[in-house]
Amino acid sequence: MLKVTDLAVKRGSRVTLESITLSLPAGETLAVVGESGAGKSTLIAAILGLLKPAEGEITWNGKPARAARPALVMQEPRAAFNPALNLRRSVMEPIVAQGVALAAGRLERLCAGLEMPLDLLDRRPDQVSIGQAQRAGILRALIAAPPLVLFDEPLSALDAVTQKHTARLISELQAEEGFAALIVTHDLGYAVAHGDQIMVLKAGRVEETADANTFALTPQSPYCRTLRDAAISLGALEAAA
Ligand SMILES: Nc1ncnc2c1ncn2[C@@H]1O[C@H](COP(=O)(O)OP(=O)(O)OP(=O)(O)O)[C@@H](O)[C@H]1O
Numbered sequence: 001m002l003k004v005t006d007l008a009v010k011r012g013s014r015v016t017l018e019s020i021t022l023s024l025p026a027g028e029t030l031a032v033v034g035e036s037g038a039g040k041s042t043l044i045a046a047i048l049g050l051l052k053p054a055e056g057e058i059t060w061n062g063k064p065a066r067a068a069r070p071a072l073v074m075q076e077p078r079a080a081f082n083p084a085l086n087l088r089r090s091v092m093e094p095i096v097a098q099g100v101a102l103a104a105g106r107l108e109r110l111c112a113g114l115e116m117p118l119d120l121l122d123r124r125p126d127q128v129s130i131g132q133a134q135r136a137g138i139l140r141a142l143i144a145a146p147p148l149v150l151f152d153e154p155l156s157a158l159d160a161v162t163q164k165h166t167a168r169l170i171s172e173l174q175a176e177e178g179f180a181a182l183i184v185t186h187d188l189g190y191a192v193a194h195g196d197q198i199m200v201l202k203a204g205r206v207e208e209t210a211d212a213n214t215f216a217l218t219p220q221s222p223y224c225r226t227l228r229d230a231a232i233s234l235g236a237l238e239a240a241a
Pocket residue numbers: 011012016034035036037038039040041042043075
């Protein structure tokens with residue numbers, strides 16, 4: 001279980017997150033939504049231990065969250081990779097770093113689910129498309145079966161069909177392996193379909209946290225109603241019957 005309690009984070013002298021509290025049990029998904037600059041990536045950086053909390057605590061099963069060795073899918077797909085290495089080297093890095101064995105057929109299965117031909121891994125990051133680099137980032141995050149995965153807009157560079165297949169692979173693996181997933185997304189339809197809980201961030205604070213169906217039916221704050229209604233009018237979310 002990931003627990004964030006009364007977290008505040010400063011970047012320079014500015015407070016970028018304040019009073020953030022959440023809990024994410026193993027096997028569940030927390031979808032984090034909110035406007036650009038709201039602090040979503042900052043929250044991920046704090047959970048990874050890359051930014052030190054000014055206040056509050058972040059724990060995984062009572063220990064510092066780093067103990068979970070959380071895996072990250074970065075928001076900028078190519079930035080996740082060493083430009084000098086082929087994708088295979090980078091993708092396998094968590095396996096090598098953790099000294100764990102790669103289960104037979106795992107790489108092939110993940111690549112098939114992500115619609116990535118295996119030989120794509122022989123290329124460097126600048127020799128693949130951004131959407132391919134994004135899927136390689138997902139592959140690397142999941143390769144070593146981590147207990148906690150932080151996804152920062154993992155489907156943003158993918159077409160609708162590939163998004164659907166990739167989302168399905170993530171859900172299937174999560175059901176089998178039971179990792180906790182924190183998924184930042186601008187797609188409220190995806191958040192509601194795949195999230196157990198939805199957390200809306202606004203200007204560094206939690207605007208609302210609710211289970212996904214409750215959020216879709218009865219968002220509490222005016223801001224969240226506006227978000228929900230916009231998603232319905234864009235066709236990303238179904239209106240309640
Ligand atoms: N390296 C940095 N130094 C100082 N301030 C930063 C830095 N990175 C981000 N910020 C500021 O922190 C706030 C939160 O940024 P963050 O990247 O967490 O937003 P976000 O919700 O992930 O937005 P987006 O949807 O655009 O990715 C913003 O006001 C941003 O300008």
